[in-house]
Amino acid sequence: MSSERLAELAGVNAAKVRKDLSYLGSYGTRGVGYDVGYLLHEISRELGLTHDWPVAIVGVGNLGQALANYRGFGARGFRIVALFDADPRKVGRKVGEHAIQALEDLPEVARRGRVAIGIIATPAPAAQEVADRLVDAGVTSILNFAPTVVSVPSGVSLRKVDLAIELQILSFYQRRRDGGAARDGVALDGAKSDGPRRDGRAASARAR
Amino acid sequence: MSSERLAELAGVNAAKVRKDLSYLGSYGTRGVGYDVGYLLHEISRELGLTHDWPVAIVGVGNLGQALANYRGFGARGFRIVALFDADPRKVGRKVGEHAIQALEDLPEVARRGRVAIGIIATPAPAAQEVADRLVDAGVTSILNFAPTVVSVPSGVSLRKVDLAIELQILSFYQRRRDGGAARDGVALDGAKSDGPRRDGRAASARAR
DNA sequence: CTCTGTGAAATTTTTCACAGCG
């Protein structure tokens, strides 16, 4: 497949595809294009997707369950190994193939299962406490879904997922489209349409 | 509050804070800093968070329910107005204050409720079909949580949330920290730690 | 004096454009 086609499918410039891929090595064939299977393999290897990453989820509400059942973690090397909840009534209940455990067991389980990544899926007020416990248990990568700012010591990676931000981005562009309150001086960057477009036209990557 | 302090809290450079805020207008006071309340107000206005955005969720599995119950949409103007599911057994069941409706009712409900944003929270195989129905119903902003590529006609904004990508980013940096397979020529950018750090040190925004 | 707002410089990212490989 040519860089041109890959670019079209990804909604970016062909030169960018070639430039980016060139950082991984010379995996294309001049005059022909790229072998997609081989490319996938090399990219997976570079990103570490061949690695096995034990993941623990803390907070088994709707979101925690959704994450626990999410197909597609497995394909990328993420393996849910434990679920924790502070609610004693939930402890022992099974979600998928895992029984929910008490937060007190976190240190023991995290160490024994070599948990590399902790996911916080609790209500906001519990998030900092849970983060502290994860850090104490030796977890050095944390993904926070709770709608609150959490702090961790240096040496620990923390990322936050804000489920409302994508909606904000969509609404920002919708308001522009509708001429809701157009005004100058604001940087623009199109709401992207990922993947090939049904109508064959490239996603307009920039407004204006 | 000074740009310096805001920058520290956000984990960025103070000049960037000032430069960015300057695009909104001159809301700071020289020698003093910014009035946080006023700043929040102006930013909200600029981002359109004062606007009301009716949202419909299609697919009421764990993720759909999690989204339906997510606190914090409301604060930013997103109002869940309808839930849809293709499973007849779910239709009529209540989730929060909304009864689940049949997919067939989407066009009617979307138009009557002036749905601005549709959220796809279905399994992957149903996503494209749902996207088509949303588009047909006049929805021009779509957020796709299904782990599959969906295409829409131009004129419709589509964004995709991939719950595994954040884990990938965390694991990428963890492998680097552990010296898993360091290699040169790969662009670096630190896994960010958002918010103030417990230990007072700034999040290392870049590796190397 | 302190801290903003902002030109200018530095850096990074993206795109162009083309030599040359298969």
Add this chain to the structure above:
DNA sequence: CGCTGTGAAAAATTTCACAGAG
């Protein structure tokens, strides 16, 4: 030939550094 790989140019973003407002 067609398409990659990549220097070089262009564009965008980030940072510096400082005049000047409060």
